[in-house]
Every structure is written in C-alpha cells, then in structure tokens.
Amino acid sequence: MKKYILTLIAAIAMLPSIAQKAQPEITFERTTINLGTFPAEEAIKICHFVFTNTGNADLYIHQAFASCGCTAVQTPEGAIKPGASDTITIRYDGRRKAPGKMRKSVTIHNNSQNEMIKLYITGKMLPIKEQQVEEIVVEE
Numbered sequence: 001m002k003k004y005i006l007t008l009i010a011a012i013a014m015l016p017s018i019a020q021k022a023q024p025e026i027t028f029e030r031t032t033i034n035l036g037t038f039p040a041e042e043a044i045k046i047c048h049f050v051f052t053n054t055g056n057a058d059l060y061i062h063q064a065f066a067s068c069g070c071t072a073v074q075t076p077e078g079a080i081k082p083g084a085s086d087t088i089t090i091r092y093d094g095r096r097k098a099p100g101k102m103r104k105s106v107t108i109h110n111n112s113q114n115e116m117i118k119l120y121i122t123g124k125m126l127p128i129k130e131q132q133v134e135e136i137v138v139e140e
Helices: 002-019
Strands: 026-028 032-039 044-053 061-066 071-074 085-093 100-110 116-126
Touching: 026 116, 032 044, 044 116, 061 071, 061 085, 071 100, 085 100, 085 116
Parallel strands: 032 116
Antiparallel strands: 026 044, 044 085, 061 100, 071 085, 100 116
C-alpha cells in the first residue's frame, strides 16, 4: 500500500513538468513610443520596438498590419531563439497628413501564447511654417 501511495505522489509531483510544453513568449521593452511634438518639415519618423523571446521555444512573427497607409512595418524573418532579442521597425510618414495629434497602431501576429500584440506610435505634428514673402512694389 505504501508503495502505491509513494508512486501516486511521485506521479502527481511530475504532472506540472509534463504539462508544461515548450512555448515562446514575446516581451517588449515598450509597446508605445511617443514622438512628442514635431514640425511637419520632419514628418518622417522611424521607431524601433525591441523585444525578447522570454519563452523556451522558437518565436516566429507571422504578420504585421499597420492601421494606416502612412505607417510601414518591418519585422524580423525566421526564428527568434529563446533568450534572443530583435527589433520591429515602424516608419511613419506624415507628409500627406493633416497636422495635429496622431496615434497609429501596428498589430503583430506571432506564435506565442499572446498571439496578437499592438504597438503604438503617438505624437503631435505641427503645421508647416509659412514662409514670409516679401512684398514687391512695381513702379510705373
């Protein structure tokens, strides 16, 4: 009887390690970058979102979708090994956008338990400075 109880206790103790399968985990240093206030003459901004695979299996970025055509995203290709870090680069081009506050998002699809992650870029673009035009007087 003692033998069966000890065997049962040992089996129960091993269950968490059996149930825990290898899984990647994506951890970002930050998910929002605030560009602050910037002039329209500097409307192109590049942001780098650094992340680490904190899981115990290879991480793959499947797709990335930007919320707007003014935002482009570049993701790493291939596997990100456990413990390795990499970068997702987002390029914002506000040249054809109205000045004012903005908030753009990029949705990242990956193979971790948190399959969808949103990254944000925020800021405020000022209007283009008006150039002063000198008045020319033509005398007849």
